Amino acid sequence: MPVKHFRPLTPSTRYITIADFSDITKTKPEKSLVQIRKKTGGRNAYGRVTARGIGGGHKQKMRLVDFKRNKHGVEATVAAIEYDPMRSARLALLQYNDGEKRYIIAPVGIVVGKKVSSGPSAPPEVGNCLPLKAIPVSSAIHNLELSPGRGGQIVRSAGTSATLMSVDAGYAQIRLPSGEIRRVNEDCYATIGQVGNTEHENVILGKAGRTRHRGHRGITRGMARNPVDHPNGGGQGKSKGGGGWQQLVSPWGKVAKGGKTRAKYKFSNQFIVVRRNGLPIKTK
Numbered sequence: 524m525p526v527k528h529f530r531p532l533t534p535s536t537r538y539i540t541i542a543d544f545s546d547i548t549k550t551k552p553e554k555s556l557v558q559i560r561k562k563t564g565g566r567n568a569y570g571r572v573t574a575r576g577i578g579g580g581h582k583q584k585m586r587l588v589d590f591k592r593n594k595h596g597v598e599a600t601v602a603a604i605e606y607d608p609m610r611s612a613r614l615a616l617l618q619y620n621d622g623e624k625r626y627i628i629a630p631v632g633i634v635v636g637k638k639v640s641s642g643p644s645a646p647p648e649v650g651n652c653l654p655l656k657a658i659p660v661s662s663a664i665h666n667l668e669l670s671p672g673r674g675g676q677i678v679r680s681a682g683t684s685a686t687l688m689s690v691d692a693g694y695a696q697i698r699l700p701s702g703e704i705r706r707v708n709e710d711c712y713a714t715i716g717q718v719g720n721t722e723h724e725n726v727i728l729g730k731a732g733r734t735r736h737r738g739h740r741g742i743t744r745g746m747a748r749n750p751v752d753h754p755n756g757g758g759q760g761k762s763k764g765g766g767g768w769q770q771l772v773s774p775w776g777k778v779a780k781g782g783k784t785r786a787k788y789k790f791s792n793q794f795i796v797v798r799r800n801g802l803p804i805k806t807k
Contacts, residue, residue, distance in 0.1 A: 526725050539729025542722065546613060548635055549603035553616060556626055557584040560609070562738070580738025583608045589617075589625040590666060590674035592652035592712060595642030597621060601635050601650075611681035611723045615650070628666055628679055630716030641712070649716035655687060655695040656709035662687050665718045667697065668711035675714070681723035684716070694794075701799040745774070 525545070531537035565577035586607050599617040602624070607614045615629040617639065632649045633639070641652035647659055658664065663684040666675030678685045678700060688696040694706040728734055731741065750757035754772050771779040797803065 535730035540727045547606050549605050556587045560585045576740050576742045578740045581736050592641040598640045601637045612718050613720050629719045631719045652712050652714045663717050664713040666714040671710040681720040683718050703799040704797040706794045
């Protein structure tokens with residue numbers, strides 16, 4: 524899927540690029556597989572803002588995507604490739620032989636009319652969902668489960684894929700897109716192939732309005748505020764690094780740069796073989 528460029532007739536079209544959507548074959552979603560998305564504006568049940576920078580945006584409908592792929596042994600045909608406003612990847616609409624329809628994330632190489640299936644006996648082909656122990660080593664996978672039966676949780680965004688490195692002693696070693704190598708139960712399911720819409724990373728918004736269309740509202744920098752409004756506010760000397768006078772923090776004192784957000788001792792640490800920075804994980 525290539526991206527469109529424009530002549531720089533206006534400041535916004537100088538850098539802007541958009542997807543050409545040539546891979547989309549159906550413009551309206553399946554009515555039985557959508558829900559209305561209720562927007563919160565970043566506010567909780569009491570009406571107080573708990574997440575800044577959220578508001579506005581275009582109206583969206585949630586597509587009910589089948590991440591579990593638990594319809595084993597029933598072959599399905601790809602009926603359409605559709606757009607999903609709430610994710611970077613495309614969706615493939617499956618029409619099963621028994622009449623049921625489901626959405627899945629569309630991998631690279633899937634086209635209308637292709638047959639896909641899931642289950643331990645499914646062939647290891649693009650779009651098929653199998654347990655890790657049944658997938659050939661060094662295969663590209665996506666929509667990976669972390670617990671058997673829970674449904675795919677990771678490797679679901681456009682252009683991403685993980686690599687199955689080995690299967691041994693009940694666990695499979697997976698190299699994730701971040702570079703982390705993690706052990707996952709061999710009974711967990713994953714879909715073979717790379718997530719489609721690989722050109723998504725080349726899309727440039729180009730203007731503030733396209734960010735607002737997505738529901739993101741820009742917020743003022745802390746160092747541009749007054750001392751009463753932010754810990755980094757005020758002062759004559761301006762420094763993005765703090766200048767040695769203060770540590771860059773959020774309005775509530777949480778470290779903004781360099782602070783570790785992951786718990787030092789976490790239950791899932793035992794499943795990490797190599798961290799994304801190449802260092803071994805610390806365990807008790």
